Amino acid sequence: MESPLPDLVAKIDSYREEVIAFETQLTKIPALGPENGGDGERDKAEYVTTWVNQYLRPDDLQEYRAPDERVSYGYRPNLVATFCGNTPTSFKKNTKGKSGRTVWIMTHLDVVPPGDLSxxxxxxxxxxxxxxxxxxxxxxxxxxGLTSSVFAVKAYRDLDLIPQHNVGLVFVSDEETGSKHGIQYLLKQHRQLFGRDDLIIIPDAGDTKGTMIEVAEKSILWLKFHTKGKQTHGSAPEHGHNAHKAASHLAVRLDALYKKFGKRDPMFSPPISTFEPTKREANVPNVNTIPGEDVMYFDCRILPNYKIAEVMKTIKALVKEVEKKFKVRIKISFAQHDQAAPPTSPEAPVVQAIIRAMKELRGRRPKPMGIGGGTVAAYFRRAGIPAAVWGTMAETAHSPDEYCLIKNILDDAKIFAHIFSQKL
Ligand SMILES: [Zn+2]
Structure with missing residues (x-):
């Protein structure tokens, strides 16, 4: 059989005006979570549902409602549309797209507020x-990413082509504010939707050329060190215990973490774990008082092969030494800590599928990479399902005058269409 690709590519290029119209409609419906002062994603989800039903004729479309009392209608919508593929396994299944390998593209409905309108x-x-x-x-x-995903499927529908594998489009809520009512809810309550052999693509980050595939993240460890000594006059340090001095010594000693947890992983940039003192709270207002209290913070980004617990053990030992030497008490608390999910292997089918499509359509070989921390892909990875974050982005998310290139929408749709046609 001849490759359907040239037809798919030409079809997708013909969608330019429709893409603009679709993006315009989506943008008209601000989908802000309650934390961001909005009433959730329902209206946008309804628009997407109508559009998908009309233009994509899914084999199945379900709405999974995550209860949330904070929005007026009491839930956050999560949409799952599935399209049957061509493989023998998927012929066996019912029309609901529930067995056989599925290529999923997951995007989120919610947006962040515009911020300073001026x-x-x-x-x-x-x-x-x-x-x-x-x-x-x-x-x-x-x-x-959402638009690219629906127009990739539309090209198949309009050309009467059937993808090699089942295709699933997931539109989640609550990505910008923690995902509890979005992908976390789906993975908790409807885990059976996703198979371990499935491919999960999340087009929610990427560079301007599409040459980065995010497959791993560092653990995030934000620590607060609250040091209590004894305040005294600046001329009589012997009457007090200088909390500032003790904390400063601690900050310098903690630099030893770089050596102790010094493994390198070239997939990350920088390729090492980092342990940096960041914020420091104001202490005494005048020069001639020795402060009895000090509050400082560390931001640590740790390679996934280390456990946060082992890092903490080392930190606590160093804290003990400083406490003893400077006669202070140091309380450590977590401002945030998140053990990194196990990375998606650079050999995983989802990564290889993106690389194949990029090589063939753009003549480029994207690189699997790790980032400094925290993406929604982690929820899939923790559930044992490899997921890759990929897209060709102008990288203006959350900025004023956020924009995207129409060309990127169309070109990424072609990459998805290519992946749908691959024998995986
Ligand atoms: Zn996003």
Whole structure:
């Protein structure tokens, strides 16, 4: 059989005006979570549902409602649309797309608030088309990936082609504010949706050329050190215990973590774990008082092969030494800690599928990479399902005058269409 790719590519290129119209409609419906002062994603989910039913004719479309009292209608919508593929395994299944390997593309419905309106050059909720760009809140994060995913499927539908494998489109809520009512809910309550052999693509981050595939993250450890000594006059340090001095010694000693946890992993940039003192709270207002209290913070980004617990053990030992030497008490508390999910292997089918499509369509070989911490892909990885974050992005998410290139929407749709056609 001849490759359907040239037809798919041409079809996707013909969607330019439809893509603009779709993005414009999505942007008109601000989907803000309650933490961001909004009433959730329902209206946007309804628009997407209608559109998907009309243009994509899914074999199945379900809405999974995560209860949330904070929005007026009491739930956060999560949409799952599935399309049957061509493989023998998927012929066996019912029309619901529940068995056989599925290629999933997951995007999120919610957006972040526009922020300072004076920094925008127009209304954030009205898409403007300027020099091949769409400008508006959400056009890139995450409507770009969402739009690419639906138009990739549309090309198959319009050409009467059947993808090699089942295809699933997931549109989740609550990504910007913790995912508890989004992908975390789906993975907890409807884990059976996703198989271990499935491919999960999350087009929610990437570089301007699409040459980075995010497959791993560092653990995040934010620590607060509250040192209590004894305040005294600046001229009589012997009457007090200088909390500032003790904490400063601690900050320097903690530099030893770089050596102790010094493994390198070239997949990450920088390729090492980092342990940096960051914020320091104001102490005494005048120069001639020795402070009795000090509060400082560390931001540590730790390679996934180390456990946060082992790092903490070392930190606690160093803290003990400083306490003893300077006669202070140091209380450690977590401002945030998140053990990194196990990385997705660079050999995983989802990574290889993206690389194949990129090589064939763009003549580039993207690199699997790790990032400094925290993406939604981690929830899949923790559930034992390899997931890759990939996209070709202008990288303007959350900024005023957020924009995306129309070309990137179309070109990424072609990559998805290519993946749908691969024998995995
Ligand atoms: Zn996003």
């Amino acid at each position: 920094k925008w050059t127009g209304d954030p909720w009205t898409v403007r088309v300027v020099d091949g760009k769409l400008i508006g809140r959400g056009v890139e994060d995450n409507q770009q």
